[in-house]
Amino acid sequence: MTRYSIWSLARNALSHHADWPRQWRSPAPRPAYDVVIVGGGGHGLATAYYLAKEHGIANVAVLEKGWLGGGNTGRNTTIVRSNYLWDESAALYELSLKLWEGLSKDLNYNVMLSQRGVLNLAHSLGDVRAGRRRAEANRLNGIDSVWLEPEGVKKVCPPLNTSASLRYPVLGSTWQPRGGTARHDAVAWGYARAADARGVDIIQTCEVTGIRRDPDGRVAGVETTQGFIGAGKVGIVAAGHTSVLAAMADIRLPIQSHPLQALVSEPIKPVLDCVVMSGAIHVYVSQSDKGELVIGAGIDGYNSYAQRGSVHVLEHQTAALCELFPVFARLRMMRTWAGIVDVCPDASPILGKTPVPGLFINGGWGTGGFKATPGSGYVFAHTIARDEPHPVAAPFALERFTTGALIDEHGAAAVAH
Amino acid sequence: MLLIECPWCGPREEPEFHYGGQAHVVRPADPAALSDADWAAYVFLRDNPKGVFAERWCHTAGCRRWFNVLRDTVSHRVLAVYRMGETAPAVDPALVEGAR
Amino acid sequence: MDTPTLPAALLEPSDPAAGPTAGFGAPGGPGGRWESPLYPLERAMAAASGPLVTLSSTLPRTALTLRATEGLLPEIGRLYGVTPPTTPNTWTASADGRRLALWLGPDEWLLVAPDGTAPALEAAIRETRANDGWLGVTDTSHTYTTLVLTGPRARLVLSKGCTLDLHPRAIGAGACVQTLLARTRVLLRFTDDGPDRADAIEVWVRNSFARYTVAWLLDAMTGIAAEPGDF
């Protein structure tokens, strides 16, 4: 792997950037691999990378039906934070945030992590109680979360309207300074390049159409649009299509797929220097390095695989934006899009083994998967490699729906739904 | 924005409706007789097909009736609307995007 | 139309203290027996009204929510003077126009009758219960605030917050629909009770939302004269 640096950049500038090597190969699939990862998004690529790096398993293929990062990795609003309520989630997302903090260096790829801080606003006394509770739990879990009164919120985010005359005034906020945003595409590309360098085969436009099992029920490989590929183990990491793939192995999941829409404004000069989330009035916003305001909200209510949502949802979230930031009202919505999010009943992911030996699932992240990318890949790689859950992943096993040990993060999800 | 034909009120815009997820999930007659796993399946496991989905909607802002809809989750096309207690009608496969 | 052979109690208020002029204060005013949530807004509503659109509120009426099966409707019709309609999203009226039946759902109607007749009407309808365990009747007279929009641009004002096809070709006198207006559920009843049989559209909204709805309508009426009036 050619290392990226200011020197390599300068050297390549001399040749007008004509000599840069491919960031990852485009190999034909081999007949079989030790592990096949289904899904070339951030989580899948991270899984492959950590399988190779942490567990020495490099005979791995990542199969992507379209282009790398073309699913939710390239469609989310790029928020990174770890201020989750329950211990299990806090461990997972904080592990992830710690990996984020060293990720650019680890991957030799600038993923543009920008730790400019995340506000989760409270608009009712109930929000205040929940916010304080979360900040306190975070603090005891070693997460840098604090509670801010409205004056403190205004200080952190001057353009925010903290006037008491708002329909739902800002009564305070949690504040995680280490939270922020990252460049979503770079995460996929950086992991792909690093995984490829360790020998992982990344195969695009290769759609999995079936999961083949041995007579004894163990997974044997996957049928794809490029033919059968044998596999000792298969990991499904295909956000938006988790249920569809699981169904190929006759597994029903407590997952429903919904559209999640987002939008950006035209680029403007820097005006917003942190991430602002409001679950109560349904909007969250940050400003990208390109100058666009990146805005999201809650999911559309119905099941869909269309990557398309309903416009009234966007109207409600822009109304909420205009309420919180009246100075943004004249700015313009430039681009909208939607992803498909797999939602679990308790707003926590499913991460671990399945009833089919050799088949593993990592999905159901709902609206919050991007921030978990490194941690998810890290613990999932461990789970696949050792055939037993990583301790941080263990509580997220499918069995929790039978025992009742749910990890209900509705209060901590960006928007309660 | 979906346009949904309420069986009584006719086509109305999506915000008038409340989504109820998969249709035809029958509540077990004797939950106590079920294993934990079977009960969990009833409470949590739902179909999530890419293609035709039989689902429930309630016309909350209108006549407050629940009814069933067959909808293509890829094209969002509403393929059929029928009342509670009725069985799903057959669908012309040519109309289904998700099957492609 | 059924010939009404109604007991007097169903025609006129049974409670002599009720009625629009009764109570502690002026009708609709503060402290009255029927204190409208709109009394602080009546002046603004009058001021905003003009030849293109008027906004006002109605006098109190009795309203009963009726739940029944279709088989019970003829009997209720005989009793009430008008048979509740089975055609969705329509309303029917008694011969004298004082009693209305609005379709709310396949087994649900809103009976609208002169103020003060609720107790007797409810009791009378309940009598029919012997026929059918499915019957329900609930006095909802005090649940709604009813507004009236008239004028050639009444529909235009509603179209700013209502997704229905409000074109006269699609909806006209005799229709009643439950839908959303801005961010609130409403019941719209279309009549031709305006001047020269023009539109008079009743907007039924639950009391707690009344001021929001009026404020919203007043805002939607602002500048209406400067807007192309075609619909």
Added chain:
Amino acid sequence: MTEHTQDGRRPDGGLIDRSKRLRFRFNGHWMDGHPGDTLASALLANGVHLVGRSMKYHRPRGLLAAGPEDPGGLVQLHGQDPARTDPNCRATQVPLVDGLEADSVNVWPSVERDLGAGLGAAERIMGAGFYYKVMHGSQWMWQHGFEPLIRRAAGFGKAPTQPDPDRYDHRHVHCDVLIVGAGPAGLAAAQSAICSGARVILAEQDERLGGSLLARDRRIDGWSGPDWVAAVEARLRACPAVRLLPRTTVTGYYDRNYLVALERVTDHLPLDQAPAGRPRQRLWHIRAARVVLATGAHERPLVFGDNDRPGIMLAGAAQAYLHRWAVLPGRDVVLFTNNDAAYEAALDLHAAGASVRAIVDSRLEPGPGLPARARAAGLRIMTGYVIGGTTGTARVTGASVTKRDGAGRALPHALDTVACDLLLVSGGWSPVVHLFSQSGGRLRYDDDRVAFVPDRAVQDQACVGACAGTVALAECLAEGAAAGAEAVRRAGFDPGPARPAPAVVAPEPGTIAPLWWARPAAGQEHAWGKPFVDFQTDTTAHDIRQAAREGFESVEHVKRYTLTGFGTDQGKTANINALGILSETLNRPIPQVGTTTFRPPYTPVTFAAMAGRDRGDHLDPARLTAIHDRHVALGAEFEDVGQWKRPWYYPHAGEDMAAAVARECRAVREAVGVLDASTLGKIDIQGPDAAEFLNRVYTNAWKKLAIGRVRYGVMCREDGMVFDDGTTARIDQDRYLMTTTTGNAAAVMDHLEAYLQTEWPDLRVRLTSVTEQWATVGLAGPRAGVLMARLASGQDLSPAAFPFLSWRLAVVAGLHARVFRISFTGELQYEINVPWHQGGALWDAILRVGVDLGVTPYGTETMHVLRAEKGFIIVGQETDGTQTPGDLGLDWLVSKTKPDFIGKRSLSRPDMLRPDRRQLVGLRPKDRRPKDSRQVFPEGSQIVEPGAARRPPPVPMLGFITSSYWSPALDSGFALALVAGGRARIGDTVSVALPDGERPAVICDPVMYDKEGARRDGHPDAARRAA
């Protein structure tokens, strides 16, 4: 200061009103224009080509196009009112108004001398993906050094610093036919659809109808283009079923022919001329039975070295400026084309007096139509040549013409550098398929037209004219007419006889051969300067090739890696060239490289227009009780509970919240308090199976509740978690009245209806919400009985005659009421329900009659304190969706004998049986200091074992505080908490972990006040004192 004159304006012609002069200011210079001008046409009339600077390299940029596809001419509009400043406006779409002020964006200190342009050598480094390859070594350096620089450099205009003062409108309409675009095809469609009775809407983004007919010299039936347009417009306006929407851009095409359009209502009017009350913009929501897309086509530029200088313009744009605005954008003209149609621009400019120095055609053999006319006109035509590069800085000064080598590459040396001040370019036309694609339609690449054209439609629609790839005017008109008639027919109307085809005078469109990049010869690729593809994001052909080389082969990857198409123009002129270059680089045909999907909006939409009227108080309805005005008059502070405004507390003059709440608490415990409880949900339940229904939805037993009695119940969801609680009264044999919590009222109603309609349709039960039928006022306190007796004179409502948990009909203050004896405070309490509209009268009477008893209005905060002293839960405060009834100490409410109720089965799952589940307990400060109200633990505080918080994280947490208050009655702070295995730990000392250290606390029974319930029927002492 330079005085600009309109020396670019021709003496006659154009669709402008020369009788009026409009003054406007650009970058500080005052200039003139006329009504009918856009800012772009007025600037060109004044000889201004340099409008702005590009995003990355700060290159000078001018006006490439004349419409919404223009990538470069972004300005910040100012007005008299700084709150109305508007960033990133496209000069080609800004109608000129008197007094308009505009500045270039992203320049410092000025567009002419911009320091950002001095990057010099650094530019060389900044190839595609440059950011990803540096600054990955140190998070600190990146975030504090480099990223702020990038952020400051990026972005164009500046956000306003004040709230937007304008109004925005929404409309919802339905129609039989929506025609998008009023060019020739759209007008023809409209013309054949009108007068049939069908409802037709014609939306046009421009302020004038006509589209390309305003920008070309055409004749239809002997009329000039604009005259024909005017005649059609007059016919359309005469038809009442037609709605014309000029200045209205259809921006989004959604499911089932649902389209959204932005109308600019007053943006074209000076502030003082906008009628009062009119909205600035209006968002139309259109549900159409059929849609006719007549959205036209965008011309695309050619890619060659330094192809971005001001004065380089699309050929068709120059024609538009000439014909529509009578502006000659240059005097010495060179045309560079790969198609015949662009020759017309050279001919038009030649006819208008410009000197056409050369027509450079990349093809060896132009077609026979327009090129022949150009030749006949004596114009110099160079076929088989390309332009390699250009000269000039703030404006193009010359074009270097070069031959192509055997591989079709541009040779590195110029055959001739032709001096010019206007370089016209035309790479062919791209149909505007954005809306078609948004609707789900599939595109097809057409090799002959060198463009993507609509293929399979999935909605009820038709594409006509240039949008469908049709070029010849006569065919556009015919397609439009046919589509209009067909749409009318499908809607069930008779379009009448077809009009005869009009006689059209227009040039033959001719042929085209693709030229994606006039690529220099091998090894000389950088000889001619930067070949720009996306003029706004500064993507070059080299960037695209580099991306492909690095493995970004999907067009989506290339776009993201190079930022092609990510500007405010969304790549309208760039995307197809990028695709062409990628296709050549990968040596794969364009259809195999793919296209991108188009998503809304077609052009950007103002946020406030999306929000419409849902701003300020209209963001969400504030639900008010019948008694609201009384609370306001009493000076109440309000709490938002769902959409409701509830009185929180009623501060007297000089009182803070703590003092007010303490006073209210004492009033209830010692005298009598009055609470507006109207917001609780109320459901009238009728039918012979009502008791059975209650038995299934509540956890406890309901079949034996007597008429006149009331019972408390808790309901779960199927997962066994507490969902809501409240009391239900038996009103009659088959009739019950259920109350729900305020916030859950609608959810409970939905929950119950769903079970009735979908699971248990056999149950004869009818539900009707009566939340707003009743106003509810609670009287609580030892003197409540006395007050009640006064209000209900002649009726014995004393605790002896009217037992706890029962209800009565009564006349209260002269009003017919239902009175309930329930208690959420532990005191003697009556809940009086009267018809909603009489709530105010009841409240007035209570305060009047009870004044000597010390009757005191109390708010939700006091209510919360009092109920917490009694250990009563509040759903949503003691619960968060993860508590079973048992967790809350409500096991006594869970029937052991009922075979089933909603959620019952879930309660026996393994996790529900864990002894260490968090259970509701009370908590008191261990070292209690009387009168010290600081001894109130913050709500949400976590509870740990003593000393644990001093250890490094993660610190095991036992639970947390759900409710915490100062209790005047206990003279102490106290709390309710959920603590692991808490009920078995009563008496234990634990720590409340606060940011500044641990506080010791003792776990206790959650009922901390009057555990024996002696006060429920009225405290005898208090009652005696009151008497």
